Amino acid sequence: AQSVTQLDSHVSVSEGTPVLLRCNYSSSYSPSLFWYVQHPNKGLQLLLKYTSAATLVKGINGFEAEFKKSETSFHLTKPSAHMSDAAEYFCVVRGNTNAGKSTFGDGTTLTVKP
Amino acid sequence: DAGVIQSPRHEVTEMGQEVTLRCKPISGHNSLFWYRQTMMRGLELLIYFNNNVPIDDSGMPEDRFSAKMPNASFSTLKIQPSEPRDSAVYFCASSSAGGGSYEQYFGPGTRLTVT
Numbered sequence: 001a002q003s004v005t006q007l008d009s010h011v012s013v014s015e016g017t018p019v020l021l022r023c024n025y026s027s028s029y030s031p032s033l034f035w036y037v038q039h040p041n042k043g044l045q046l047l048l049k050y051t052s053a054a055t056l057v058k059g060i061n062g063f064e065a066e067f068k069k070s071e072t073s074f075h076l077t078k079p080s081a082h083m084s085d086a087a088e089y090f091c092v093v094r095g096n097t098n099a100g101k102s103t104f105g106d107g108t109t110l111t112v113k114p
Numbered sequence: 115d116a117g118v119i120q121s122p123r124h125e126v127t128e129m130g131q132e133v134t135l136r137c138k139p140i141s142g143h144n145s146l147f148w149y150r151q152t153m154m155r156g157l158e159l160l161i162y163f164n165n166n167v168p169i170d171d172s173g174m175p176e177d178r179f180s181a182k183m184p185n186a187s188f189s190t191l192k193i194q195p196s197e198p199r200d201s202a203v204y205f206c207a208s209s210s211a212g213g214g215s216y217e218q219y220f221g222p223g224t225r226l227t228v229t
């Protein structure tokens with residue numbers, strides 16, 4: 001069994017300040033973890049992924065996430081928010097079996113204020 | 115690569131009509147997923163296929179919904195008869211088990227409106 005919890009449904013930051021989007025997961029298997037971003041009226045785009053290699057993962061657009069097994073967390077961060085980062089973000093967990101399915105979090109809406 | 119292709123991009127239909135949504139996955143991908151997204155329920159997995167075989171259809175809301183994958187390059191999601199509560203954006207995604215990464219690539223979605 002697996003699950004993912006995004007701890008904040010909405011996060012608001014000012015442009016130029018750090019972004020932190022929190023995600024906790026549970027999985028019976030050694031998981032793969034992903035963050036996706038969805039801009040308004042668009043499909044989901046992969047930001048970054050963790051697949052049992054380096055625990056600090058760098059993604060596109062300056063985002064990164066750290067896999068912490070002891071805390072079962074995979075929080076998404078960015079040092080300085082840009083207006084274009086305003087979107088919905090999804091944390092995803094997947095067990096590492098060929099037939100495994102992915103479980104999506106409920107999403108976090110990021111608002112960036114000028 | 116063209117990415118995941120979905121058609122139509124928008125569909126407006128009347129209640130009771132049959133609706134067919136189409137998806138072409140990325141070439142070489144062996145898993146295909148259908149999702150539905152609404153404001154009320156968020157993103158829901160409806161069904162997914164591995165190697166053209168349905169693996170989990172527990173998310174399909176009711177018998178009015180059916181999905182097929184006749185070959186590795188094409189899948190359909192059919193709603194018959196359609197109802198206003200089926201109005202949503204339907205996403206198709208595909209992934210590959212190669213390298214054990216499993217990330218999904220999403221299509222642009224089909225926005226369905228049932229009046």
